[in-house]
Amino acid sequence: MRAVLDDRVIGICDSPIGLARRALGAVGVAADTAEIAYAGLNHLGWITGLTVDGVDHLPGLLRDPAAIESFEEGRLFGAEWIQTLGVLPNEYLHYYNFRRDVLRADQEAGLPRGHYLDQQQRE
Numbered sequence: 827m828r829a830v831l832d833d834r835v836i837g838i839c840d841s842p843i844g845l846a847r848r849a850l851g852a853v854g855v856a857a858d859t860a861e862i863a864y865a866g867l868n869h870l871g872w873i874t875g876l877t878v879d880g881v882d883h884l885p886g887l888l889r890d891p892a893a894i895e896s897f898e899e900g901r902l903f904g905a906e907w908i909q910t911l912g913v914l915p916n917e918y919l920h921y922y923n924f925r926r927d928v929l930r931a932d933q934e935a936g937l938p939r940g941h942y943l944d945q946q947q948r949e
Contacts (some may be wrong), residue, residue, distance in 0.1 A: 839868035841916055848897035849876055849914055853883045869918035872911070886911065 846862045855878050863875030876883040887893050891905035900908060902920045921928055932939055 841869060841918060842871055843871060844871075845878070845899055845914060845916055848899065849887060850883070851871060852893045852896050852900070853887050855883055865913070866916070869916055871916045872913040872919075874913050884914070886915075 837847050841863075842864050846860070846864075847857045850857045850860055855876070855901050861877040862873060863877070865872050865874050873884065876887065890908055891909070894905040898901065899914060899917050900918075902914070902917060903915060903923075905912035908914060915923075936944070
């Protein structure tokens with residue numbers, strides 16, 4: 827966004843770049859050389875391209891269920907659902923698309939959500 831909008835844009839969410847790094851790791855590509863196409867803003871978004879040296883690695887990732895499920899978002903949504911979408915959804919969309927499942931899992935966990943978030947940030 828900064829390349830197009832210059833200093834008129836600011837991002838406050840690390841979730842999109844985290845998703846990009848995890849997806850690039852799943853296909854064995856270095857994040858520092860990649861161009862990420864991201865549709866949406868902050869938590870409401872999807873990766874639509876993972877390009878390195880002119881090659882988009884997203885289609886190959888989408889064809890590989892094991893690679894998809896090797897990172898957090900792939901495990902949250904499942905390979906089949908992501909393959910149907912044809913893009914990589916931000917992890918926060920899980921709360922919207924699977925809200926009943928999330929609520930049930932939180933209730934069954936027996937720990938407050940803050941405990942889980944604290945552990946996640948320490949990893």
